[in-house]
Amino acid sequence: MNKMGPRAMRHFLFLAAACAAAISGCASNSTADADAAAAGDQVAASGETPELICERVKTTGTRFTEKVCMTEEQWEAKRAAMQEGGANSTREWQRRGKMANDGATNIGG
Numbered sequence: 530m531n532k533m534g535p536r537a538m539r540h541f542l543f544l545a546a547a548c549a550a551a552i553s554g555c556a557s558n559s560t561a562d563a564d565a566a567a568a569g570d571q572v573a574a575s576g577e578t579p580e581l582i583c584e585r586v587k588t589t590g591t592r593f594t595e596k597v598c599m600t601e602e603q604w605e606a607k608r609a610a611m612q613e614g615g616a617n618s619t620r621e622w623q624r625r626g627k628m629a630n631d632g633a634t635n636i637g638g
């Protein structure tokens with residue numbers, strides 16, 4: 530039977546954590562995609578053929594870019610959703626930091 534030493538176990542745990550972080554980093558921002566799709570549905574319902582705007586988008590986890598084409602309304606909806614998600618993330622981070630520091634003593638102040 531093969532037994533792992535403490536050093537091999539640390540390497541294994543580090544590798545497992547790195548794999549978990551890589552997998553979680555590949556998740557897409559589903560709210561931004563849903564908002565962009567909703568804007569596209571509104572344009573399609575009007576019966577007009579909208580002008581598509583194409584951009585090269587860098588994908589997380591690769592050095593390659595992908596060509597993405599959407600209408601102006603879809604791009605605006607995606608940008609707004611991403612900005613809102615970033616603001617929510619920052620707000621949550623600040624809230625947790627404040628809660629962690631509530632019990633700390635003020636040294637030197």
